[in-house]
Amino acid sequence: MLAIAPSFALRYARGADDLAAVQRLRYEVFAAELGAAGPGICHVAQREADAFDPFASHLMLEDLAGDRPHLAGVYRIMDRTQAAAAGGFSSAAEFDLGPLIDSGRPLLELGRSCLRPAYRGGRAMHVLWAGLAAHIRTTGAEVLFGAASFAGTDPDALSGPLQMLMADHLAPSELRTRAWGPGAVRVTPAGQGDRKAALRATPPLIKAYLRIGGVVGQDAYVDRHFGTTDVCMILDVTTLPPQVAAQYGRHGDLGR
Template sequence: MTSKPAESDLITSMKGSEAAKAGHTLASSETTLKQMETLSTLALDRDGGFQELRGGDLGVRIATTEAERDAAQALRYKVFFEEMGARPDERTFRTKRDVDEFDEVADHLLVIDHAISSGAEGVVGTYRLLRSDAAEKLGRFYTSSEYDISTLTEFPGRLLEVGRSCVERGHRGRSAMQLLWRGIASYIFLHRIDVLFGCASLAGTNPDALADELTYLHHNHLAPPALRIRALPDRYVEMQRTDPHALDFRACVNKLPPLIKGYLRLGGYVGDGAVVDEQFNTTDVAVLVKSELLADKYYRHYERRLRDALD
């Protein structure tokens, strides 16, 4: 007759079974995480960013050839200098390209219209992305020419500066901008970015003509002290230029450029002070977004893609 196992033996057996199950689950989770990291790394190595995201004929991805980067610079010249009235120097006018030293170390996000071409000829939108490790090669970010960004550079996290955003006139609908945001969210996810920032522009160099918009931004969306960057003393323009309580906030928002409205919808902030950029015929404000506010919107989409690839 087989003896009945002692209660302590049953408990030991149960604990052993549960431990084995838990160990298997933990090992499986660790394997999945490693596979996800490997998949992300492979995507980065293969594409320089992420696999192209599509929306109809439009796609968004990182430029991978010199011809595509050149197309982005040509589009920037067309929009900034020919349409918006920026003042080119001799080299810029001669080459019909908007180029600076940051282009060499940055990634260039592209919107491509495949109905035109799947290569450089199809570039209809662009956004320049500059990570902390890339900026270190030059010793600074572009934004530091207008703002004291020490609160950010001392921030214990990974930074991504965005700028030089433009879309070709015939593609300035919602689809292209949504693709640009999806591309930025994917880039943030893959590079584990913590804070997104940069300079966003309002047309014109007369702050008084932009008094309502600047006051609205300062009063309603000023960054918390831990993230608040401030315009350099010799370039500082006061943003609160009228009584904020007398403003029609909805009318103010309607007058903001689509890009700035996009940042605000994501819970973004502005820095302290505006900066007049005479060369580009704009008044700039610093914008900042905690990346989880953007990435969370697209995380489930990316998580599904990773899970499907692993199945």
């Protein structure tokens, strides 16, 4: 366990009880709060789960204040070896990951990130990212990727920020994924639109990735089960500015 803030600690899920706690938090956020539906939602057990969970690592952010640890947030992590055991990466259902896979570089898929409402807008996400940085140092991962979501399933209503992403933050060709399948929608890069308005309409997590050099794959995917429109977010950690690497690298290593 790695304690990196006054009441916060990070660890990996261990065993069925931890995984159940992770899935219950995801249910609270994705289903109860945001209205996600579909085969992964079990209202009886109040869990959000899928076939990839048993193969992935689950990073748990716990608040140690009070009589017992309280689960504040989670991140699901999957590398090439885990994906091979699971039959592929989960985001391959929405995006053609061929350029990433063919690159031969160490990959890390990030997904199912969520925080309880009380922890949003504060230090909690920074702490989770510090845990990811420790995981990256331990495993040698170079390219992070995963689906990043806008609320809503009307891509026309999201045309401003989506077009801005395609115009200003498109991944280089050697790492550029593309949305595919029944939910894929083409996004044309914007001309001289209102960039400030587009950025304001972009979710905070996507903006956070953009600030440290994140880019996106081509086009978007409408996930009607989750009620979101997704882009593939990609971050080459070998190109991080030194000050960013230092910021997330000063907390030491995270033990399993």
